[in-house]
Amino acid sequence: MSANAVLRVNELCIRAGGQTVVSDLCFHVAAGERVCLLGPSGSGKSLTAGAILGLSPQSVQIDGSVSINGVEVADIRATRRPLPSRSGMVFQDTHSALNPLVSVGAQLREPFMRFHGLSRKGALEAAVTLLRGMQMQHPEEILKRSPAELSGGQRQRVCMALALACKPALIVADEPTTALDVLTQEEVLTLLRECTGTADTPALLFISHDIGAACRLCERAVIIDEGRLVESNTLTHIIANPQHRFTRQLVHALRDSAAGAVPWAPGFDAREGQLCPA
Numbered sequence: 001m002s003a004n005a006v007l008r009v010n011e012l013c014i015r016a017g018g019q020t021v022v023s024d025l026c027f028h029v030a031a032g033e034r035v036c037l038l039g040p041s042g043s044g045k046s047l048t049a050g051a052i053l054g055l056s057p058q059s060v061q062i063d064g065s066v067s068i069n070g071v072e073v074a075d076i077r078a079t080r081r082p083l084p085s086r087s088g089m090v091f092q093d094t095h096s097a098l099n100p101l102v103s104v105g106a107q108l109r110e111p112f113m114r115f116h117g118l119s120r121k122g123a124l125e126a127a128v129t130l131l132r133g134m135q136m137q138h139p140e141e142i143l144k145r146s147p148a149e150l151s152g153g154q155r156q157r158v159c160m161a162l163a164l165a166c167k168p169a170l171i172v173a174d175e176p177t178t179a180l181d182v183l184t185q186e187e188v189l190t191l192l193r194e195c196t197g198t199a200d201t202p203a204l205l206f207i208s209h210d211i212g213a214a215c216r217l218c219e220r221a222v223i224i225d226e227g228r229l230v231e232s233n234t235l236t237h238i239i240a241n242p243q244h245r246f247t248r249q250l251v252h253a254l255r256d257s258a259a260g261a262v263p264w265a266p267g268f269d270a271r272e273g274q275l276c277p278a
């Protein structure tokens with residue numbers, strides 16, 4: 001396992017509704033890395049995300065280890081975690097992620113005041129700069145609106161801006177593009193790629209059942225089925241040589257949908273059905 005891991009999940013077991021739904025899960029995300037957690041519906045992806053983020057429902061029992069930046073956090077709720085071990089989060093449901101009664105500007109200036117020590121005015125200026133850097137049109141105008149006055153794609157960008165403004169070492173994105181149209185999905189994936197996975201930006205754990213999006217964004221994938229790790233490798237290797245039944249289904253679906261060209265997957269040769277090294 002990598003020595004410079006931002007996230008280490010070790011022997012994670014999750015019980016919910018009287019059943020073990022995640023068993024002995026082990027994986028890591030290194031600094032500067034983008035890793036995808038892939039699995040079919042009901043395989044335990046969101047419960048794993050909840051355990052990593054410290055947002056599991058009280059009824060869910062968690063055993064094993066989750067460490068972020070070297071701090072053991074499996075037993076610590078999100079709001080009580082020490083700052084270096086807090087993660088940014090981006091979810092599918094942007095309505096729930098934002099306070100509907102508070103303007104976007106008031107929500108976005110908070111992390112700049114809290115984590116960057118900026119004044120109210122300085123925080124708003126930083127928020128404008130961040131949104132502009134994320135290719136958002138008219139950021140000053142956006143900050144004055146309430147979340148309900150934004151499109152789904154705009155709300156998702158604001159959620160990403162909120163996650164980035166907290167200066168986390170890790171961002172966990174749980175199906176962030178599922179509720180968006182195809183073009184907006186493309187934009188959000190591009191943005192996630194630009195804002196994560198380098199020495200100066202957070203590492204990314206991208207949770208999805210879309211291997212096409214994973215290829216677009218991540219170098220490595222961890223694949224789970226029925227709460228157990230079934231495959232873990234670079235996406236180049238997995239696409240060329242899928243081992244598990246679910247992975248083979250995903251790769252076949254990707255090849256079928258490709259039909260000659262996969263513009264969103266750089267390096268993907270649809271005729272060969274392989275990811276070629278960039």
Ligand SMILES: Nc1ncnc2c1ncn2[C@@H]1O[C@H](COP(=O)(O)OP(=O)(O)OP(=O)(O)O)[C@@H](O)[C@H]1O
Nearest residue numbers: 016017021039040041042043044045046047048057
């Ligand atoms: N709070 C809970 N109480 C009881 N069972 C739960 C709870 N949350 C999830 N489960 C069950 O645990 C299993 C894994 O759920 P989870 O939401 O992690 O799956 P998932 O892989 O994220 O699925 P999807 O891709 O459909 O979102 C499912 O069988 C689900 O019904």
